Amino acid sequence: MSTPAHPSIPADGPGDVVDGRVDTDVLVVGAGIVGLAHAIAAVERGLTVTIIDRDARAVGASIRNFGHACVTAQSHELLQLATVAREKWLRYADRAGFFVSRAGAIAIARSAAESAVLEELAGSRDAEQLRLLGAAQVREHLGSASDPTIRGGAWLRDDLRVDPREAVGALAAWLAEQPGVRFAWRTTFLGASGGVVRTSRGDIRAARTIVCVGHDLDLLYPQLAAEYEVERCALQMARVEPPAGLELGPAVLTGTSMIRYPAFAETDAATALRAELAAEHPELVSIVANVMFTQRPDGTLIVGDSHRYGVTQDPFLAEATSGILLEAVARILGVPGLRVLERWQGVYASSARQPFLIAEPEPGVTVAVVTSGVGMTIGLGLAEKTFGTFV
Template sequence: MNPRADLVVVGAGIVGLAHAAEAVDRGLRVVVLDRDERAVGASIRNFGHICLTAQHGDALIYGLAARERWLHLAAKAGFWVSEAGTVVAARAPDEVAVLAEFAEQRGDQVRPLDAAGVRAHLPVVSPEVIGGAWLPLDLRVDPREAVAALATWLAGQGVEFRWRTTVTGVESGAVHTTCGTVAADHVVVAVGHDVDRLLPEVADAAGVQRCLLRMMQVSTPDSQTFAPAVLSGLSMLRYAGLNACPSATAVRERLTRADPELLEVAMNLMFTQRPDGDLVIGDTHRYGHTHDPFDDEPTGELVLRETARLLGVDRLEVRARWRGVYAAAEGAEFLHANPFPGVRVVSVTSGIGMTTAFGLAPTVLDSLGAS
């Protein structure tokens, strides 16, 4: 048996790493357990978009705090981060109205753009674009690089990582694994949608499901550089800050009439550019406890078609396709449960873990009294 840990974190995705990083700052001895030999889940299968401006309520508060942590940790751990923000491209008057309302609410966090202003930020964009907005606070990272670099850096700060270690049970003061029991003063369970495997009663009480995403990596038209992340009118229906604007209702009504197939797959049309120059595009959303393993080609083709339309190009060359899966709970952005004394179950149940995890972690550790 190893010496007792101050904190055991179950799960080495971004939510788990955020809690480990916060605990290191508090001088705690930390052990991180993960069933794989590296992070391979939702934390590396995303856009790498720290999309804080479009959030609302607690998510906005956590996102603003997380922004500073991302910048600090990028300098410490040596991974790439972009401060180019986000451009929201509007292709209809009701979308322009949403962005005008949003700018009025948020002040300097939102900079309205006319069509020429959008094109000044984006080298290639559809002639359908009539306006937009720039969200200067948003960040981008390469999740495949950043998550691995964070784990490596944390290990150098004294965090003990036990990879290929499956957790079989959790109780106050102890975490049971396939490699033995780890004693701990405090435990954070950060396993995303797999909370239903480890603590099904917690998952059931919170209504946790799996949200299945369809995403792709494609070549960039004419090898152009897209500094900001890019959102669309469909994004206005996905992010709470934008969706709360009165004109978002008109956007939904128009899309319901004109493009119902996009709403049927719950598309959030957006993209980011990887450091290697390719674009990460997506995404669609499907909810359930267990998903069939078969991907239908029409959904993928829909993502390709709509991205090409947003860019104003004829076709995109696909480099890779994948599924993302994250925890989802209707009407809740975060799961924070206390199944046993000294144990917290934490999951971001809204697909914004990269955006909020570093802001959420201090609140969770405060609730544990872990200092």
């Protein structure tokens, strides 16, 4: 499936912002999924929107992920935001014409501790939202050669899957066709005050500016980033050839996912699982692994991932880390190895204090950043919360 072209405003094209000012109701900084979500929310309210981005297309965290909207494994407010986002993913997949799968996700259990987490969570959820599975039902998805230690799992009904390389570009292309929407790519945000936004292509008057720059928050508002302890999380991922005949519907999560996603991690049973993983799989704990995988429409698998935290991240990929992740996925699928087609580093904003940040560093300027790895899961819902803070 081809990726739609990203809309852009040529440097000397009509409506350019190089000379003079352009009035807009809302100016969004950043054309990743969180920025586009806020642009969509503005359009839904009948507002004019200008979206600026320093690159010629989205190349950050929004295209470097699994494409997994992990709805079911969220809790409390995150679950509410994810549920709103889910409805919007489905609505705009239809309008913008990009791939979306409603096949949900499967969390596999290979130990009693992992089964206990799934059973406890299932006891608190609707039976159709989270349904326990036997080993044979899990293998129907993974194939008969899959890990013989699989003892069962759970189907997470509400999870969605998109192709991140396609979906973000398709949303931008759809937005560019809407009345009152303008894109200015290769345009850098230099600050805003008094309703005037300064950019590398000139000034723009905006009634409201919404800054959605993810982990680069500290480059624009360092005091805000420091106050909320926002740093960078770097992860390693890969795209691999699938085993012959593998056709996955759901995303696949493992025990390492259960100690990361809140609905799992908040169960009483998760305490024993953490201890088990530390004792039996220290190699996974050492790289803060979330062993999971999804399948793209072309059949290839996105596999990962590891996590490393710090204000500044080295760009280097550790082959040992990739090896641990690839071996773990190969074991689940019951194959001797996986052929890697691409490797990459993802970087997203992270805060130990909270999973997202909405703040107003100055009048008329709102910062909206997902400070955890759930931007694809809650971004479209977060925009509704943002607008609720000032509309």
